[in-house]
Amino acid sequence: MNINPVAVKAGPTKPKIAVVGSLIMDLVVEVERAPEEGETVIGRGFGRYPGGKGANQAVAAARLGAEAHMIGRVGDDLFGHDQLESLGRAGVHTSTIIMDPAHPSGVAAIILDAAGRNRIAIVPGANHQVSAADVEAAKGVIGAADFLLVQFELPLSITMKAMALAAEVGTPVILNPAPAQPAGKEFFAKAALVTPNEVEAEQLTGIPVKDAAGAEKAARYMLEMGAKAAVITLGERGCFIMSPPGSPFGEQPAELIPAYKVKAVDTVAAGDAFNGALAVELARGASLKEAARFANATAAISVTRRGAQPAMPTREEVLAFMEENK
Ligand code: ATP
Ligand code: RIB
Numbered sequence: 001m002n003i004n005p006v007a008v009k010a011g012p013t014k015p016k017i018a019v020v021g022s023l024i025m026d027l028v029v030e031v032e033r034a035p036e037e038g039e040t041v042i043g044r045g046f047g048r049y050p051g052g053k054g055a056n057q058a059v060a061a062a063r064l065g066a067e068a069h070m071i072g073r074v075g076d077d078l079f080g081h082d083q084l085e086s087l088g089r090a091g092v093h094t095s096t097i098i099m100d101p102a103h104p105s106g107v108a109a110i111i112l113d114a115a116g117r118n119r120i121a122i123v124p125g126a127n128h129q130v131s132a133a134d135v136e137a138a139k140g141v142i143g144a145a146d147f148l149l150v151q152f153e154l155p156l157s158i159t160m161k162a163m164a165l166a167a168e169v170g171t172p173v174i175l176n177p178a179p180a181q182p183a184g185k186e187f188f189a190k191a192a193l194v195t196p197n198e199v200e201a202e203q204l205t206g207i208p209v210k211d212a213a214g215a216e217k218a219a220r221y222m223l224e225m226g227a228k229a230a231v232i233t234l235g236e237r238g239c240f241i242m243s244p245p246g247s248p249f250g251e252q253p254a255e256l257i258p259a260y261k262v263k264a265v266d267t268v269a270a271g272d273a274f275n276g277a278l279a280v281e282l283a284r285g286a287s288l289k290e291a292a293r294f295a296n297a298t299a300a301i302s303v304t305r306r307g308a309q310p311a312m313p314t315r316e317e318v319l320a321f322m323e324e325n326k
Pocket of ligand 2: 022024025026050051052053056108120122153268269270271272308
């Protein structure tokens with residue numbers, strides 16, 4: 001990779017973000033505490049929210065002022081139509097989303113406890129029908145973007161196809177390897193920036209990420225595997241950032257950027273808010289540290305709100321929040 005996203009593609013103009021990823025309808029049951037195996041608990045509430053890591057990140061980027069394009073598939077059903085409407089309302093460009101006539105939209109069953117913690121089971125449906133041809137058809141959109149964002153909710157071969165296409169057209173890739181999959185070295189090698197959470201970092205590297213020393217070791221491993229920079233998100237502790245000399249993001253020694261203190265009611269899609277924000281700020285020309293602070297603030301606001309896409313704040317809200325919490 002010989003591109004420099006910060007110096008070459010980014011600028012003060014409206015950032016352009018492309019996302020190849022999942023669209024999923026979240027069916028959320030709120031409980032005091034999650035049931036044990038074989039146990040039934042009485043829920044406190046139910047919500048249905050458009051989600052999916054890819055779509056959430058596209059919505060986060062659009063709400064923060066980017067021109068965001070979503071590439072993926074939904075079913076030709078109620079959930080699929082609702083997804084397109086939610087993305088459209090947020091200002092995400094949806095012409096590269098295919099409505100699959102033969103497969104249902106993806107769904108997620110989510111149990112959300114009183115502390116805002118979640119357990120999620122996904123049925124991918126149409127998301128697993130995204131084809132190499134779908135990605136190829138979006139070559140122009142990917143080529144025009146400041147960053148391509150990908151996750152691990154589509155088949156790995158499709159994510160790799162998107163990353164290879166981005167390399168061909170000179171668009172740097174932010175790889176959010178979530179949920180963790182047994183991915184090979186080639187994924188790191190094609191990533192400008194890799195952004196696992198602590199569990200995913202541990203699963204991908206085999207290095208326990210229990211503290212700052214563990215996070216630094218795991219980040220180093222990912223850089224050795226070819227990523228140009230690494231950010232490990234650490235939930236309510238914030239995030240760990242690192243970018244070696246010569247990185248397109250500039251040198252950033254290993255550093256923990258603390259989270260904002262808020263009362264979390266729903267942490268679903270905190271990582272997506274974070275990744276969307278990180279991409280937008282880097283595309284605006286922010287340093288990795290500035291972008292990580294902004295992403296911490298965006299994600300902190302998102303955990304105080306219910307639902308995945310409805311929780312994403314605007315840029316004005318994030319700037320006001322950062323000012324109030326200096
Ligand atoms: P999810 O899977 O729920 O979308 P994740 O596991 O991918 O999230 P986390 O590391 O839990 O990602 O959180 C991402 C970012 O969100 C953190 O780096 C932090 O900035 C913010 N965040 C998460 N939880 C909290 C919290 N309780 N209070 C403040 N900020 C939080
Ligand atoms: O990252 C949160 C998302 O993961 C949810 O919206 C759910 O759809 C799952 O894909």
